[in-house]
Amino acid sequence: MLYTAYEWQQRLTAPARTSSALTVRALEALPAPLAGLPGPRRLRAACRIVAEARPTHVRPDWxxxxxxxxxxxxxxxxxxALSTPFADVLHFAKPGVTGQPQVLVVGPISGHFTTLLRPTVRTLLADHDVYVVDWHNARDVPVSAGRFGLDEYIDHILQALRLLGRDTHVMAVCQPAPLVLAAVAVxxxxxxxxxxxxxxLMAGPIDTRVNPNRVNLNAGRHSLSRFERLLITTVPARHAGAGRRVYPGVTQLTAFMxxxxxxxxxxxxxxxxxxVAGDEAAAATTRAFYxxxxxxxxxxxxxxxETVQRVFMEHHLPxxxxxxxxxxxxPAAITDTALLTVEGAQDDMCSPGQTEAAHGLCTGIPPERHRHHLQEGAGHYGVFAGKRWEAEIYPAFRAFVAEQERARTAAAAL
Known part of the structure; x- marks a missing residue:
């Protein structure tokens, strides 16, 4: 029903979007004196917003x-560097650049493509050799590829880490934090x-019992069967993943907004x-984000x-x-891997303290190899994108990685 309702909504609103796009083209074709009048500028701006106001299933380019x-x-x-039906491990190679620390970025499967981490990856590339686990759209994965739950997610992280080897620094952004920590513990x-x-671990739900927010409280109010009944649907026949049961991305987008x-x-x-003011640079920035x-x-x-049940309802890891x-x-089995946790003080999706809880679980890591960074003024997305990520969080991460690299070099010299 969810897919049917969504696709009917897209069909019903298509005429409005099409007519708005045609109106924009007509207004842009007006002679300069007329096009610059306040009325046409306002109408053109409004129509452009209407014409572009729809979700897509098209993977953006990096x-x-x-x-x-x-x-x-x-x-x-x-x-x-590695491909499975559910993901690719992408290598952002820089020919001729050598000697940089190797970083594996693991993003969430939460309704958006991994390209949402483009600002994170772009920043990391200045000082690191970057690999990214790029998840595929479930509606494009044939049923014959099998199930994909938390075990399979961890399998993918293990595959990627074994491919890259010991000298890797892994970064988990948001949702995968408990799963990446579990993989390292394995x-x-x-x-x-x-x-x-x-x-x-960046703004990830290690222990959602700490400082619970609306997301956490909502997970506890309903039974798992209710989530399954209301939010899970089947991919229609016209897609490669026909017959696969999914949580539609458009449903998650609606929940986020x-x-x-x-x-x-x-x-x-x-x-x-x-x-309307003619500030296309400012408008383009917002348009690119949406x-x-x-x-x-x-x-x-x-x-x-399984994420709802084992991470948010029953808190299996903590x-x-x-x-x-x-x-x-x-996680107490981890002894040779350093741990950095990063949180945003204004994060309303993963409250402060929920990621930091990882330190209490990783008791095998020596105290001097634990680090925590709480970023004032940052919400959830500000942890991995934007000015505070660039100016304050990334330098802390870079220094943390550099510290571990120095320790490795010193140990090798002994």
């Missing part, structure tokens, strides 16, 4: 062709040589005013439901009952 390294432009070549328990040098509708309305109002924000991907039903493939996972 759009990172070059970055500055030591003040010089360096070409970036994106290629796949490697530690097996004394696997692929244990990373460090793990950075409903958390703070005033913020999104204000952003669109500012964009409208910028277009183009990315509105590009949605479906989430495998197993992954969504309670010490989390399992992978039937085996108990114990």
């Amino acid at each position: 759009g990172i062709d070059a970055v500055a390294v030591d003040g010089r432009p360096a070409e970036v070549v994106v290629g796949s 490697l530690a328990a097996a004394d696997d040589p692929a244990q990373p040098r460090s793990v950075t 409903s958390m703070n509708p005033r913020r999104h309305m204000d952003a669109h109002l500012r964009m409208y005013r910028a277009m 183009d990315e924000y509105g590009a949605v991907m479906d989430v495998p039903a197993e992954f969504y439901l 309670r010490g009952v989390f399992t992978w493939r039937g085996r108990r996972v114990d």
Whole structure:
């Protein structure tokens, strides 16, 4: 029903979007004196917003062709180092640039493409050799590829870490924080040589019992069967993943926007005013954000439901009952991997304290290898994108990684 309702809504609103787009083209074709009048400018701005106001399932391009390294432009070549039906491990190679610490970025499967982390990746590339786990849209994955739940997610992290080897620093952004920590614990328990040098957990739900917010409280108010009944649907026949049960990306987008509708309305109002004023640079910045924000991907039903149950409802990891493939996972087994946690003081999706809780679980890590960064003035997205990420959070991460690299070099010299 969810897919049917969404697609009917798209069909019913298509005429309004089409006519708005045609109106924009007609107004742009007016002679300069007329096009510059207040009335046409206001109408053109309003129609453009209406014409572009819809979610898409089109994967945005990463759009990172070059970055500055030591003040010089360096070409970036994106290629796949590992591919499965559910994800690619992308390598953002910089030919001719060597000696940089290796970082694996793990993003969430939460209704958006991994390209939402473009600002994170772009910044990291200046000083690091970057790999990214790029998740696929579940509606494009054939049913024959099998299920995808928390075990399978952790399998992918293990594959990526074993591919890259010991000298890796892994960064988990948001939702995957408990799963990445679990993967590192699995490697530690097996004394696997692929244990990373460090793990950075950014605004992720390690223990949502700490300082609970609206998201956490809502998860506890309803039964898992209610979530499944109301939010899970089946991919229609016209898609490659026909028959796969999913949590639709457009549903998650609606949930995200409903958390703070005033913020999104204000952003669109500012964009409208910028277009009317002729400030295309300001309007383009907001438009680019919502183009990315509105590009949605479906989430495998197993992954969504298991996340709700095991992370948000029953708190398996902090309670010490989390399992992978039937085996108990114990973060206290981690001894050779340094830990950095990052939180935003104004984060209304993952409250302060929920990520920091990882330190209390990782008792095997020596105290001098624990770090925590609480960023004042940062909300959820501000932890990994924007001015505070660039100016304050990233320098802290870079210094943390550099510290672990110095420790590795010193240990090798002994």
